[in-house]
Amino acid sequence: MTGRTPPLGDQQGLWQAVLAAAAGRCQCRGTCGKSHDKDGGRCPAVHGGYGSRHGTGPVRLLAAPADPDGLLLPAHLAAALPKGALAAWCPACHDATRRAAAKARRAAAPPAGSDSLFDL
Template sequence: MSTFNVVQPEIHTAPIGSPAVWDPIMNRSGGRCECTGSCGRSHSRTEFRCDRHHDRGAVRLVVAPLDLALPLEQAVRLPVAELRAWCPDCHRLARRRHREAAAHRKLRQQPPAEGLFDL
């Protein structure tokens, strides 16, 4: 298994978190965002996976859970297999889609309001 080496610009800052978590995820992903459409984009031009790479241009990948519903207290205890490399755009869009879907489910579970149009 080859080690993923990031070419770091002078202004590079170390990732927040443990290299024991960061390094295996970057090695597995090849330094490429692992989003396959959770963000709402099809990524159809790039084999159905986001084509953004760590430290190419202004892109800095983040490591976050695949399950975006997890609270932070649980997410920090996840094994590497349940974490993914995300570009900031895909992560932001996927989280937004998840929040909107959760709000929609919550709204559907509420009982209908009574009163105004009752006959």
């Protein structure tokens, strides 16, 4: 697989357009929990390059919702988003941002009521 081979489901070239707009680099600016200060505030992961840890292999960027809350959308809704609502994510930043968004959503949710049949 070459550095710019699109995923199988990219018939309309959406992934390629998102990757081109990102210049082949992860667009995370710290929503993953890392500051990325050493790299000008943006993740240094480049599509086809190698990860920072030994043995991570080549980086394969994803086209996913740019908004962290959008990462929690069901797959069929995320797939229907326009190019402008998508960003290039490395797997590490994507997963960390999705976990942070899920945690924030759980913290903002109202507390669950009592499940008991009878209040004593």
